[in-house]
Amino acid sequence: MKLAVSQFLPKFADATANAERIADQITATKADLIVFPECALTGYCFRSHDEAIQGAISLSDKPVQQVVAACREAKSYAIVGLAEKVGEDLFNSAALIGPTGLVGEYRKVHLPYIGLDRYAHAGDSFPVFDLPFGRVGIQICFDIRFPEGTRTLSLKGADLIAVPTNWPESAELASDVVCPARCIENHIFVAAANRVGEENSFSFVGRSKIVSPSGAVLAAADHTEEAILVEEVKLERARIKHLVRREGEYEMDLWGARRPELYGPIGQPT
Numbered sequence: 333m334k335l336a337v338s339q340f341l342p343k344f345a346d347a348t349a350n351a352e353r354i355a356d357q358i359t360a361t362k363a364d365l366i367v368f369p370e371c372a373l374t375g376y377c378f379r380s381h382d383e384a385i386q387g388a389i390s391l392s393d394k395p396v397q398q399v400v401a402a403c404r405e406a407k408s409y410a411i412v413g414l415a416e417k418v419g420e421d422l423f424n425s426a427a428l429i430g431p432t433g434l435v436g437e438y439r440k441v442h443l444p445y446i447g448l449d450r451y452a453h454a455g456d457s458f459p460v461f462d463l464p465f466g467r468v469g470i471q472i473c474f475d476i477r478f479p480e481g482t483r484t485l486s487l488k489g490a491d492l493i494a495v496p497t498n499w500p501e502s503a504e505l506a507s508d509v510v511c512p513a514r515c516i517e518n519h520i521f522v523a524a525a526n527r528v529g530e531e532n533s534f535s536f537v538g539r540s541k542i543v544s545p546s547g548a549v550l551a552a553a554d555h556t557e558e559a560i561l562v563e564e565v566k567l568e569r570a571r572i573k574h575l576v577r578r579e580g581e582y583e584m585d586l587w588g589a590r591r592p593e594l595y596g597p598i599g600q601p602t
Contacts, residue, residue: 333465335492335521336363337561339540339553341529344375345387347414351395355402358410361560364465365409369527370473370496371424371448373399373414377532381422381451388417391427391434403429409463411470411525413496415448422452426470426496428461436461438470442478447498447534449474458484466491466567473497476510476524479517480598486518487587491570495524500534504555507539512547519545519586520570528556545570 338357342350350373358366370376373395378384389395396414403410409430416425416439424440439455458481461468469485469492476482476495485493493514499506511522522543527536538555542563553559573587 333364333565333567334362335523335542335563335565336361336366337523337525337540337542337551337553338366338368338372339525339538339557339559339561340369340372340527341558342369342372342375342527344377344531345383346375347373347387347389347393347395350374351398354410354412355398357560358399358402358408359406361408361562362406363408363562365411365463365468365494365523366560367494367523367525368410368412368496369525370413370426370498371415372412372496372525372527375531376415376447376498377534378415378448378451379532384415384422384448384451385417385420388415388422390417391437396427396429396434399427399429400433404431404433407431409435411468411494411496413472415452422448423455424448424452424472425455426472426494428468428470430463435463438472440472440475441481442474444474446500458488460485460488460490466570469493471495473499476506476514479514482514482518482520486520490520491567492521492523495522497524497526499526499537499539501537504537504539507537507541511541512543512549515543515545516547519573519575521545521565521567528558
């Protein structure tokens with residue numbers, strides 16, 4: 333498949349302008365799947381609940397439909413972050429859109445105390461989406477710091493974890509260390525799309541990446557400039573969990589060697 337990641341600079345609280353740029357990138361790139369950053373449609377660094385409600389959009393609003401039209405034209409799938417409004421409730425969401433329209437969405441499960449997440453409700457599930465080229469899970473930004481979430485998606489069959497993110501300054505190691513570690517732990521691909529620039533006094537670090545199941549970085553962006561990363565990948569590589577380095581002498585069965593009977597505390601409240 334042709335996998336793309338957009339390192340993007342959204343306009344704060346201007347979903348119309350952002351949707352136009354996102355649509356242009358989808359039609360120009362014509363990837364099988366292109367991943368955009370967290371809240372790429374709306375911006376993220378809201379300073380109050382009222383400001384967030386005003387800047388948020390619903391999945392039925394025109395900016396989302398613009399992305400749908402672009403995916404239909406390009407015959408592509410896209411994962412696009414947004415501040416999602418449901419009545420007076422807010423979610424930090426990622427919409428999965430394809431040639432036939434909205435395929436599904438993921439709502440951020442783990443919420444730090446920053447930006448939109450101060451006012452958002454947490455999601456409550458880890459869906460895996462079966463697409464023509466493979467199985468895709470989504471985690472948003474802070475989610476990737478919790479290995480349980482990535483492992484859950486992997487055990488449910490995800491070949492690729494898309495990570496729309498807004499990593500601010502001080503989060504460089506989330507890109508450089510955590511993303512490759514999740515790939516090595518689960519033998520999966522990760523496509524992390526971060527934003528760049530500044531928004532309401534926060535600066536963002538870029539460093540978007542496509543990482544292979546071995547943890548090798550296949551494509552990477554720098555820390556300041558917008559970029560589109562494109563890589564041809566074979567997602568079926570991620571389904572090989574029994575790794576044979578030297579047959580009969582050096583093998584690792586990532587799933588078969590698990591000892592879930594010893595992991596009880598992981599699933600318990602703290």
